Amino acid sequence: xxxxxxxxxxxxxxxxxxxxxxxxxxxxxxxxxxxxxxxxxxxxxxxxxxxxxxxxxxxxxxxxxxxxxxxxxxxxxxxxxxxxxxx
Numbered sequence: 414x415x416x417x418x419x420x421x422x423x424x425x426x427x428x429x430x431x432x433x434x435x436x437x438x439x440x441x442x443x444x445x446x447x448x449x450x451x452x453x454x455x456x457x458x459x460x461x462x463x464x465x466x467x468x469x470x471x472x473x474x475x476x477x478x479x480x481x482x483x484x485x486x487x488x489x490x491x492x493x494x495x496x497x498x499x500x
Contacts, residue, residue: 419452426470427462448474471497 422434436444453472461468473493480486 419455422452423455423459426456426459429463445474473497 425434436448438444456470456472459470461470473490475486475489475493477486480489
């Protein structure tokens with residue numbers, strides 16, 4: 414993956430939107446490595462735009478493998494967010 418992709422994702426995060434980003438590509442090209450080792454460290458340094466206090470993004474990963482409904486997606490998001498929200 415490259416810096417241009419990371420920069421475009423950073424720009425996207427500064428927009429007011431509630432959409433998701435899907436990173437798609439062939440198996441084994443390094444998507445998960447890129448997300449965990451390159452993208453997430455940079456996203457964690459970004460301040461949330463239009464926030465009244467100093468807040469930074471907390472990225473999470475969910476898998477859509479064998480997901481059959483929106484409720485299953487919501488459950489996966491909640492499971493990933495619960496430890497963060499608990500703090």
